Amino acid sequence: MRPEVLRTHALTIGYQGKKHSHFGRFGKKSSAKKPGHRIRTIVKDLVLELNRGELVCLLGPNGAGKSTLMRTLSGIQMPLAGSIDISGKPISKMSSKEIALHLSIVLTERITVGNLSVYALVALGRSPYTGWMGNLSKDDEQIVREAIEITGTEPFVNAHLSDLSDGERQKVMIARALAQDTPIILLDEPTAHLDLPNRVEIIRLLRKLTQEKGKSILMSTHELDLALQAADKIWLMQEKKDGALDAKSELLAGIPEELILNGQFEKAFARDGFLFDRATGAFQIHHPTSGKIGLIGNGAPGHWTKRALERLGFQVCLDEFIYPRVEIDSEKCRDVWCYFANEAQAPENLYSISELIRALQTQRTRMN
Numbered sequence: 159m160r161p162e163v164l165r166t167h168a169l170t171i172g173y174q175g176k177k178h179s180h181f182g183r184f185g186k187k188s189s190a191k192k193p194g195h196r197i198r199t200i201v202k203d204l205v206l207e208l209n210r211g212e213l214v215c216l217l218g219p220n221g222a223g224k225s226t227l228m229r230t231l232s233g234i235q236m237p238l239a240g241s242i243d244i245s246g247k248p249i250s251k252m253s254s255k256e257i258a259l260h261l262s263i264v265l266t267e268r269i270t271v272g273n274l275s276v277y278a279l280v281a282l283g284r285s286p287y288t289g290w291m292g293n294l295s296k297d298d299e300q301i302v303r304e305a306i307e308i309t310g311t312e313p314f315v316n317a318h319l320s321d322l323s324d325g326e327r328q329k330v331m332i333a334r335a336l337a338q339d340t341p342i343i344l345l346d347e348p349t350a351h352l353d354l355p356n357r358v359e360i361i362r363l364l365r366k367l368t369q370e371k372g373k374s375i376l377m378s379t380h381e382l383d384l385a386l387q388a389a390d391k392i393w394l395m396q397e398k399k400d401g402a403l404d405a406k407s408e409l410l411a412g413i414p415e416e417l418i419l420n421g422q423f424e425k426a427f428a429r430d431g432f433l434f435d436r437a438t439g440a441f442q443i444h445h446p447t448s449g450k451i452g453l454i455g456n457g458a459p460g461h462w463t464k465r466a467l468e469r470l471g472f473q474v475c476l477d478e479f480i481y482p483r484v485e486i487d488s489e490k491c492r493d494v495w496c497y498f499a500n501e502a503q504a505p506e507n508l509y510s511i512s513e514l515i516r517a518l519q520t521q522r523t524r525m526n
C-alpha cells in the first residue's frame with residue numbers, strides 16, 4: 159500500500175478575479191487566467207505528501223494562506239496550477255461524491271443548517287454512503303453513535319445547532335467529519351473556540367484516530383505549543399521576505415523538533431521584541447528592561463521563579479553567581495529564596511515568590 163494518501167504536484171494556490179469569485183468544483187470551471195482578472199498567488203509549486211496514519215499541523219501567521227491551502231486540497235477551491243492526487247487519483251477527475259468518500263473537511267466558517275438537531279447534522283456525515291435523503295442502515299447508525307460518543311457530544315445530541323456554544327458546535331462539526339469515516343480528515347482551526355481542556359482533548363482524539371484507525375489528518379492551528387507536542391509533521395507557512403514576490407508565502411515541511419533546531423520556526427513567527435526560546439519551545443513576551451539577575455535553583459520552583467523574574471523585566475542568567483541573584487534552597491522542609499542584592503548587603507531569606515517580588519521591587523524603588 160502506498161504510504162501517501164494525499165500528494166500534490168507543483169501545486170500553486172491563490173485567487174483570481176474579485177474576492178470570492180474563484181470558488182468552484184474542479185472541472186466545473188476553468189482555472190485559466192481571464193483577461194483583466196488580477197491573479198493573486200499565495201504559494202507556488204507545492205510538493206506535499208500526507209501519509210497514512212500521520213497527524214500534520216499546518217501553522218503560520220495570519221493571512222499566510224492556511225485556509226486557502228485547506229480549501230484547495232479539499233477540492234472546494236481550484237488551484238491556480240498543478241494538481242492534487244488522493245489515493246493515487248487526480249482529484250480533478252473525481253466526482254464530489256468520490257472525494258467525499260476519501261476526504262472530510264471541517265471549516266471555520268459557520269454553517270447554516272436550518273432547524274437540524276445535532277444528531278441529524280452528524281448523521282449527514284453518512285450522506286456520501288446513503289444519499290442526501292437516504293435512510294441510515296444499522297451500520298450507519300452505529301458509526302454516527304460512535305462519532306457522537308468519541309467527541310463527547312452526547313449531552314446535546316437532541317439540541318439544535320443554533321442553541322450551542324461555539325466550542326460545542328465545533329465538536330459537533332468534528333463528529334460529522336468522523337461520521338463521514340474517510341481516510342483523510344482536514345480541519346481548519348478545529349480548536350479555535352475551545353477552552354484548554356477541550357483543546358487538549360480534541361488533539362488527543364485526533365492523535366488517537368491517526369494511531370489506532372490509520373487516519374491521515376491535516377489540521378491548521380494557531381496553537382503552536384499543542385502542535386509542537388502532538389504533530390508528526392509540521393507544514394509551516396510563512397510570508398516571503400526575500401523581495402521575490404512571485405508568491406505571498408512559502409511552505410516548509412518537517413518534523414517539529416527539526417524546524418525548531420534549524421531556526422525556521424522562530425523565523426516564521428518573528429516579530430520585534432518577540433523572542434522564541436529554542437531550548438524550551440516557548441515564546442517570551444517580556445522585554446528584559448531591568449538588567450541581569452542570577453538564578454540558582456532547579457525543578458518547578460526554579461522554573462516558576464524564572465518566569466516571575468522575566469515578568470519583572472529581568473534577563474535571567476541561570477547558574478551565574480552574579481549580583482543581584484536568587485538562590486533557591488529546596489533541601490529544607492520548605493523552599494527558601496535567598497536574595498543576594500549586592501556584595502555589601504547580607505542575603506535575605508524569603509519564603510515565597512511574592513516575598514521575593516516585594517524585595518526586588520523595594521530594592522528597585524531604593525535605587526531610583
Ligand SMILES: Nc1ncnc2c1ncn2[C@@H]1O[C@H](COP(=O)(O)OP(=O)(O)OP(=O)(O)O)[C@@H](O)[C@H]1O
Nearest residue numbers: 173176177178218219220221222223224225226227
Ligand atoms: N476570496 C479571496 N479572494 C482574494 N484573496 C483572498 C480571499 N480569501 C483570502 N484571501 C487572501 O489570501 C491570503 C491568505 O488568506 P487565508 O485566509 O488563506 O490565510 P490564513 O493563513 O488562513 O489566515 P488566518 O490565520 O488569519 O486564518 C490573505 O492575504 C487573504 O487576504
